[in-house]
Amino acid sequence: MTGPDTDVADGFYSPRELTYIQPAGRRLSGYEAAICHVQPDVDHYDFGGWLLLAPDGKSLFEQSSTRLVHPDWFEYRDPSSLWQRTYMRQQAVEERAVASLLESARSYGYFADLDGFWAREILARYHQGYGFLEWGLFLALNRAVRLALSDTLTMMITFTAVDRLRHQQAIALFGLELEQELGGIPEGLGREAWLCDPVYQPARRVVERLMAAEDWCEIVVVCGLLIDPLLSMLAGRHFFRRFASVNGDAVTPAIAITAERDRLRYLRAVRGLVEMVTSDTDRAGAAVPAAANREILQDWIDLWGPPVLAAVDAFLPVFDLPTMRPVVGEEARDAVVAGCTTELERFDLELRR
Amino acid sequence: MAPVRDLDAAHSKIKEFAWEPDYFARKPMRETKYKIPRRSKDPFRTLLRDYVAMEEEKDNRQYGALEDVVARTRSPERAQHRWMEVLKPLLSMTTCAEYAAVKCMASLVDTVDNPELRQGYVAQMLDEMRHTNQETYLIRYLARHAPDPAGFNSALSARSVNPLIRAARGAVFDVFLNEDPLTCSIQVQVVGEAGYTNAVFVAATEIAAANDDPATPSVFLNIQSDEVRHMANGYATLAALLAEPDNLPTLQRDLDVAFWRLHVFMDNFLGVVYDYFPKVRLRSYREYWEQWIWEDWIGGYVERLAPFGLEVPRWTERIRTDIAWGGHTCAMVAAALWPVHYWRHDVMGPDDFEYLEEKYPGWERYYGPFWEQYEEMSDPANGALALSLIESIPALCRVCHMPVILPRPDLSDSRLVRDSAGRKHALCSEPCESLFREAPWRYQCATWLELYDGMDLAEYIERVGLLRSDGRTLVGQPHLQTDEKHLWTIDDIKRMSIEIRDPLRDVDASTLPVIA
Numbered sequence: 001m002t003g004p005d006t007d008v009a010d011g012f013y014s015p016r017e018l019t020y021i022q023p024a025g026r027r028l029s030g031y032e033a034a035i036c037h038v039q040p041d042v043d044h045y046d047f048g049g050w051l052l053l054a055p056d057g058k059s060l061f062e063q064s065s066t067r068l069v070h071p072d073w074f075e076y077r078d079p080s081s082l083w084q085r086t087y088m089r090q091q092a093v094e095e096r097a098v099a100s101l102l103e104s105a106r107s108y109g110y111f112a113d114l115d116g117f118w119a120r121e122i123l124a125r126y127h128q129g130y131g132f133l134e135w136g137l138f139l140a141l142n143r144a145v146r147l148a149l150s151d152t153l154t155m156m157i158t159f160t161a162v163d164r165l166r167h168q169q170a171i172a173l174f175g176l177e178l179e180q181e182l183g184g185i186p187e188g189l190g191r192e193a194w195l196c197d198p199v200y201q202p203a204r205r206v207v208e209r210l211m212a213a214e215d216w217c218e219i220v221v222v223c224g225l226l227i228d229p230l231l232s233m234l235a236g237r238h239f240f241r242r243f244a245s246v247n248g249d250a251v252t253p254a255i256a257i258t259a260e261r262d263r264l265r266y267l268r269a270v271r272g273l274v275e276m277v278t279s280d281t282d283r284a285g286a287a288v289p290a291a292a293n294r295e296i297l298q299d300w301i302d303l304w305g306p307p308v309l310a311a312v313d314a315f316l317p318v319f320d321l322p323t324m325r326p327v328v329g330e331e332a333r334d335a336v337v338a339g340c341t342t343e344l345e346r347f348d349l350e351l352r353r
Numbered sequence: 354m355a356p357v358r359d360l361d362a363a364h365s366k367i368k369e370f371a372w373e374p375d376y377f378a379r380k381p382m383r384e385t386k387y388k389i390p391r392r393s394k395d396p397f398r399t400l401l402r403d404y405v406a407m408e409e410e411k412d413n414r415q416y417g418a419l420e421d422v423v424a425r426t427r428s429p430e431r432a433q434h435r436w437m438e439v440l441k442p443l444l445s446m447t448t449c450a451e452y453a454a455v456k457c458m459a460s461l462v463d464t465v466d467n468p469e470l471r472q473g474y475v476a477q478m479l480d481e482m483r484h485t486n487q488e489t490y491l492i493r494y495l496a497r498h499a500p501d502p503a504g505f506n507s508a509l510s511a512r513s514v515n516p517l518i519r520a521a522r523g524a525v526f527d528v529f530l531n532e533d534p535l536t537c538s539i540q541v542q543v544v545g546e547a548g549y550t551n552a553v554f555v556a557a558t559e560i561a562a563a564n565d566d567p568a569t570p571s572v573f574l575n576i577q578s579d580e581v582r583h584m585a586n587g588y589a590t591l592a593a594l595l596a597e598p599d600n601l602p603t604l605q606r607d608l609d610v611a612f613w614r615l616h617v618f619m620d621n622f623l624g625v626v627y628d629y630f631p632k633v634r635l636r637s638y639r640e641y642w643e644q645w646i647w648e649d650w651i652g653g654y655v656e657r658l659a660p661f662g663l664e665v666p667r668w669t670e671r672i673r674t675d676i677a678w679g680g681h682t683c684a685m686v687a688a689a690l691w692p693v694h695y696w697r698h699d700v701m702g703p704d705d706f707e708y709l710e711e712k713y714p715g716w717e718r719y720y721g722p723f724w725e726q727y728e729e730m731s732d733p734a735n736g737a738l739a740l741s742l743i744e745s746i747p748a749l750c751r752v753c754h755m756p757v758i759l760p761r762p763d764l765s766d767s768r769l770v771r772d773s774a775g776r777k778h779a780l781c782s783e784p785c786e787s788l789f790r791e792a793p794w795r796y797q798c799a800t801w802l803e804l805y806d807g808m809d810l811a812e813y814i815e816r817v818g819l820l821r822s823d824g825r826t827l828v829g830q831p832h833l834q835t836d837e838k839h840l841w842t843i844d845d846i847k848r849m850s851i852e853i854r855d856p857l858r859d860v861d862a863s864t865l866p867v868i869a
Contacts, residue, residue: 012835013821014503014828016496020510033493034486037509038452040526045513048799051520051754052527057794060530084479084486085412092409095402135370143382145459145478151452158455158482165475166401169367173402176366180359188369195372208374214382 020045024077024283031081037074039151044074065147066217067296068277071286073150076276079268087159091166094258098170101254102177110250111181118247118322120185123178126318127252128190129200130235131171134259136207137227138164140219147216156269157220163262170255199318202311203231206304217273218300224270225349226301226308228263229340234312236260238332239319246324267343274347298349305351312336364398368468381464387535387604388597389465396589397473397582404476408483415487415575419494419568428567429498434697434833436564439630440495441504441696445512446622447553448488450525450545454481457541460534470593473586480579491572498568503821503828504695511695511828514817516746516801517622517687520754524618528611535594536607542587544611548650549619550580556627556641563633588654595661608655609667613784616672617753620646621760624680625687628709629701637712642676668784675760677713681720686747686756688727689739692814692846694829700728719761731831733845734838739831740851748779748856749800752788757781769860770868777857777865790868802855810851811843 021028021036040046041061050060063069082090105111111119141161148154179185194200206227213219236256244252276282277293312333319329341351399407423429429437458478462471489509496505504511512518529541554577561569594600620642627638655665691698701709701724709716723742730737740746747756750767757767757779767781772793779800780786789796805813814820819828825842832839 012501012503013823013826014501015506015822016502017506018493018496018509019506019818020508030490034489038448038485038489040449040513040522045510046519046522047514048801048804049797050527050531051523051796051798052531053795053797054531055533055792055795058531060527084483085416088405088408088412088483091401092405095405099402132370132372139462142459142462142475146382146456146463154455155482158459158478162401162475162479166405168370169401172367172370173363173400176359176362180362191369191372195375205376208377208379211374212377212379 022283024075029081031083031086032077034083034085035151035155037151039074039154041074041150043072061147061149063149065149066215068217068293069289070277070293071282071288072284073148073153075283076150076152076156076273078152078156079272080265082159082265083155091163094261095166095170098251098254098258101251102174105251106177106181111178114182114249115247115323118244118249119178119182122243122247122318122322123249123252124175124185125189125193125197126199127171127240128175129193129197130240131168131175131190132194132200133203133207133231133235134164134168134171136204136211137223138162138168140207140210140213141223143211143213144216144219149216153273157216160223160262160266160269163259163266167255167259167262170258174251174255199315202307202314203235206231206307206311209304209307217277220270220273221297221300222304222308224266225274225344226304226340226351228267229343230308230336231311231315232259232263233336233339234332235315235318236263238327238335239315239329242326243319243322243324246326247322271346278347294348297347301344301349302352306353309337309351309353360398363400364395367400368395368472371466371468371471381534383460383464383534385464385533385535387533387594387600389467389470389535390593390596391467393467393469393593393596394589395469395472396585397476399472399476399582401476404479408479411575411578412483415571416490418571419491423498423567423571427498428565429495430500432499432561432566432568433564433632434500435630435632435699436561436566437495437499437501438504438696438699438833439626440499440566440569441508442512442515442518442622442694443557443626444488444492444495444505445508446518446521446525448485448492448509449512449521450529451481451484451488453526453529454541454545455485457529457534457537460530461538464534467593470586470589473582473589477583477586480583484576484579487572487576491568494568501697504697507695507818507828510818514801515695516690516693516749517683517755519801520618520749521622523753524615528614535590536611538587538590539604539607540611540614542583543591543608544615546580547584547587547654548612548646549615550577550583551649552619552623552641552645554580556623556636556645560627560631560633560635563635564631591658591663595658595663598662601662605663608663610788612666612672613668613788614753616668616675617755617759617781617785620672620676621679621683621755624676625684628680628712629684629705630699634708637708638680639676639712647673671784677760678719678764679760681709681713681716682759682761683756685720685723686743686758688723688831689743690746691739691829691831692810692827692841693817693819695819696828697830697833699833700724700731700831727831732839733841736845736848738846738849738851745854745856746802749802750781750785751778751796751800752785753781754798754800755781769857769865771862771865772868775862777860777862778868779857786868793868800855802853802857805853806855806858808853810849810853811847813853814843814846 138161144157241253241256278290280290316329458474461474492508496502529537554573558570558573594604624638688698726742727739730739747758750757758765771777827841
């Protein structure tokens with residue numbers, strides 16, 4: 001691979017650019033250079049098999065770890081081109097914003113001015129409960145980190161899993177501030193809501209099921225195309241973010257908006273994956289079983305869609321609790337269902353009740 | 354960034370979000386044979402909020418230095434060329450290890466149901482991705498700025514087909530992933546990080562600096578600052594396992610095996626790196642080993658666990674003895690095989706002879722004649738390959754894939770065996786034989802010699818892409834000269850008509866003992 005940027009070193013007859021990566025675009029990007037082909041692969045350069053099989057005889061990476069089939073998972077590129085440096089920079093900006101807001105809130109008597117019902121019933125109970133959902137998604141996505149069949153996918157999923165942990169920690173630390181500033185908030189309201197409150201039980205059922213899932217693409221797709229756009233959008237955006245604003249709470253929206261930014265980035269990343277497995281050929285021209293993959297994707301939508309929608313419905317009563325309500329729960333539900341339906345239609349997939 | 358007021362409370366709070374699933378039972382991807390306590394000490398105690406701020410700052414320092422100062426001053430061009438050559442295999446090996454550690458940490462998070470340990474594993478997972486990216490960045494950086502880009506520009510493909518570097522996977526990739534996750538943790542954190550990262554990142558840093566290479570220290574010291582936390586992770590894992598007495602026999606066995614697996618590749622490879630590639634020498638690899646592995650890791654880390662019943666790894670004495678010669682034998686084989694490498698393997702001059710004899714008394718007797726003739730054969734005009742200086746390419750071990758003549762041909766306890774299906778196997782030593790006997794089905798991978806047995810050397814070089822962009826000159830060279838008349842081309846190799854030959858090919862399987 002030589003080109004305008006790949007001059008040949010004097011006297012050494014060698015291009016000054018990496019030659020083992022086939023760039024997706026015209027030129028090799030910094031993102032591609034940072035990750036492509038770090039994962040050894042017996043179908044690319046590492047001929048002869050794995051040096052050590054598992055005690056049960058399995059390979060390090062099994063094509064059977066997902067039902068979806070693709071001739072070359074290493075072709076995947078994260079549309080955001082995030083690698084560790086750019087990811088860390090983005091997350092540091094987000095966290096600095098939240099931390100300074102909390103610091104200011106603490107310094108200027110913000111917590112004392114918070115509506116008592118919002119703080120004690122909504123934030124301490126339901127917002128903290130929502131942190132459990134984020135933690136569960138982290139644990140589910142973490143499994144996909146190990147199983148993913150290429151380095152570019154592994155890196156994207158790693159960042160996504162860590163996103164969820166960051167969201168959970170931001171919620172937890174805000175909860176701690178509330179407990180310390182307001183006093184008198186019983187411990188464990190969030191846990192109690194997550195484990196016992198009917199509004200969260202269908203959500204918990206979905207998350208626990210995803211935590212137990214074994215197909216890494218299923219985990220990635222269900223999280224990105226169903227749970228995020230339906231459940232997280234409903235609770236995180238339409239309830240916590242929008243309701244907080246009208247109930248005098250400026251911190252929750254700041255936390256929520258950083259999570260939304262991460263989820264949007266993840267949605268683009270999942271679109272990239274779905275486009276890859278539903279294209280007729282890969283970049284090298286090898287056939288992709290697009291129709292079969294689309295059927296599998298629809299299977300997953302059919303399998304997971306109804307329980308995720310049930311979780312959405314179960315959460316709606318929370319919309320009726322605060323005094324100030326910028327949106328009716330059913331309207332928010334219709335909006336997220338419409339958004340999800342449109343998203344799935346991009347790939348000829350259908351959300352069915 | 355505004356500090357969290359009560360750090361202890363914050364650390365406790367973030368760990369309160371795990372729960373025992375009721376609706377769907379969750380099985381880990383891989384069960385562990387160990388008993389793990391549900392709670393233990395948090396080795397990391399870092400909030401993601403603090404973590405991202407810290408790493409962003411470290412990134413700015415490192416990338417800023419590389420992009421501004423080092424590149425503008427064209428420093429990599431002035432580095433000692435011999436040293437720069439060995440960064441090609443070194444970085445392609447470390448990248449492999451870092452990436453494996455990402456997935457190893459994910460596996461630990463999945464299996465280890467302990468919130469304290471999990472926090473440490475998650476942060477380490479991010480660290481390992483960070484190191485992977487840092488090292489690939491450095492590879493590309495050196496492809497752009499080092500005197501000779503060949504080998505940097507192909508590092509991650511060339512490593513896979515190299516007869517020696519391919520063996521790295523047996524020490525730092527496959528074994529980081531394809532075991533019980535806790536066994537992998539022993540391999541990665543307890544032996545790899547606590548034992549060997551100082552020997553890699555700290556030692557390489559000081560040697561690089563002495564050899565006028567400012568880029569490598571910028572990256573390696575930055576990485577090593579994370580490794581210290583990983584050692585704490587390993588120690589916390591060990592402490593948790595030792596809290597349950599039933600774990601001890603398994604833990605001892607895993608520690609024994611992990612040390613052997615790391616040693617058999619790393620010590621021999623690092624011996625080559627540190628004893629044969631610095632132009633400005635600081636200490637021999639044996640001296641580094643004595644400090645970092647023997648005194649610090651064995652003496653300061655492993656032996657402190659004696660009160661809990663853990664003993665020094667089983668093959669430690671043998672390993673310590675082998676250090677004297679393994680690197681030199683490996684260097685000799687590596688040099689003899691120079692046409693198949695993606696780096697240039699320099700000749701040894703009088704200063705090198707003197708140094709090596711001083712640090713390893715007896716070196717000249719065993720290895721001096723080879724290096725004298727190697728220099729003579731480094732000129733293509735002489736029409737001879739250094740490969741002819743060794744009797745044949747030594748067989749490669751079925752378990753570790755290293756040459757079976759280690760630590761020194763006359764000291765090797767290698768053995769040839771066959772399995773019940775009649776397949777022949779070379780095993781480099783008693784430890785590798787014991788691993789093979791335990792589970793021969795796990796070691797199915799063809800050796801490099803089996804893969805390319807019978808192929809013409811010139812055909813191999815062309816096929817795996819070891820030619821420079823003029824289509825004739827080899828990437829590997831047996832010297833550092835740049836005058837065209839000294840550069841080996843594919844025509845020189847073709848004229849010699851050399852066949853890659855697996856010495857096992859001619860061995861009559863029926864004469865070998867059956868091992869499994």
